Amino acid sequence: MANFELAGLSAAPGEVVKGHLGHVTLADGNKVGVPVVIVNGVEDGPTLVVTASIHGTEINGTGALLKTVRATDPQQLKGRLVAITVGNPFAFQVGSYFSPVIAPTGDGINMSSAPMWPADSGGTVTLRLAGVIGEALKVATHSIDVHSNPPDAIPFTLIRRDACPDEKVLNEMEKMAEAWGFTVIDSPGRSATGVVGSSLAHGIPSMTPELIADFFLWEDNTNSGQIGITNTMKAIGMLEGDIVPQATPPMKGDFYMADRLTSHKGGLMWIKHPPGTFLREGDTAVDMMDVWGDLIEEVKMPYDGYCWSFTGGVGYTQVVPEGTQIAFTFRER
Numbered sequence: 459m460a461n462f463e464l465a466g467l468s469a470a471p472g473e474v475v476k477g478h479l480g481h482v483t484l485a486d487g488n489k490v491g492v493p494v495v496i497v498n499g500v501e502d503g504p505t506l507v508v509t510a511s512i513h514g515t516e517i518n519g520t521g522a523l524l525k526t527v528r529a530t531d532p533q534q535l536k537g538r539l540v541a542i543t544v545g546n547p548f549a550f551q552v553g554s555y556f557s558p559v560i561a562p563t564g565d566g567i568n569m570s571s572a573p574m575w576p577a578d579s580g581g582t583v584t585l586r587l588a589g590v591i592g593e594a595l596k597v598a599t600h601s602i603d604v605h606s607n608p609p610d611a612i613p614f615t616l617i618r619r620d621a622c623p624d625e626k627v628l629n630e631m632e633k634m635a636e637a638w639g640f641t642v643i644d645s646p647g648r649s650a651t652g653v654v655g656s657s658l659a660h661g662i663p664s665m666t667p668e669l670i671a672d673f674f675l676w677e678d679n680t681n682s683g684q685i686g687i688t689n690t691m692k693a694i695g696m697l698e699g700d701i702v703p704q705a706t707p708p709m710k711g712d713f714y715m716a717d718r719l720t721s722h723k724g725g726l727m728w729i730k731h732p733p734g735t736f737l738r739e740g741d742t743a744v745d746m747m748d749v750w751g752d753l754i755e756e757v758k759m760p761y762d763g764y765c766w767s768f769t770g771g772v773g774y775t776q777v778v779p780e781g782t783q784i785a786f787t788f789r790e791r
């Protein structure tokens with residue numbers, strides 16, 4: 459079995475190699491790179507690329523990926539794990555969902571929507587880093603983009619059936635999602651940007667698991683990510699062993715991403731039901747109360763369905779102005 463080569467890094471069979479996939483240069487000459495750990499197995503097998511912290515607020519994906527890297531014995535591995543531990547180092551550095559504005563032309567880009575393959579090589583620094591990730595996707599047989607929701611959420615995995623080019627990719631993606639062990643929710647659409655869209659557009663099975671409590675490195679949320687990544691490696695033939703169930707059992711059903719709930723009055727949001735509770739059309743999901751204690755709005759479900767998370771305002775405070783998107787919803791087909 460030959461060495462695995464990527465972006466100037468070389469990992470011999472059974473070796474773990476750490477470095478950067480590529481860099482962009484700032485005005486003062488400092489370079490910002492995309493950190494990666496390559497765990498190369500001793501037998502041929504799949505190449506799984508896993509990204510974390512594409513959004514800089516969602517750091518527990520990084521924690522889960524680091525735990526997985528530390529626990530994976532390359533002597534027991536078929537193929538290789540390419541662990542991109544911080545997908546957007548600019549956003550990660552300042553704890554921001556988007557890249558911060560660091561140039562006169564602006565940036566403020568959502569890395570999940572950035573073109574990666576093909577990349578915008580003449581774009582801003584974030585778009586150029588997206589292209590660095592795209593180079594890793596070109597060697598992948600499978601990919602996972604680990605994200606996270608606020609603390610008041612259920613763990614789930616987004617798949618994209620519409621974006622799959624054929625049944626083989628669809629079936630492999632669904633196998634990965636089932637093995638991960640979270641509730642599975644389909645996200646309609648064919649966008650070919652970001653890790654998942656770029657992968658699927660080129661026939662690489664991919665998915666987006668969503669952990670909970672994104673700002674926090676807790677044992678339970680990082681453990682669930684480690685279990686999910688390891689389960690996926692077992693399912694695609696990289697590791698031996700049984701699938702380990704998640705602490706939160708998955709909801710069963712054919713679910714799809716629906717919409718968001720929005721506040722039309724500013725004030726304090728009082729969540730009426732835990733995330734994942736089935737609500738009928740017209741049921742109240744959130745009460746809005748003003749600072750004088752008066753009920754000023756009942757935010758109701760526009761259809762039968764569920765809320766997967768309650769997002770709130772800045773820093774997830776439950777004090778929000780009018781026009782705030784306060785919850786994500788999903789439904790059953």
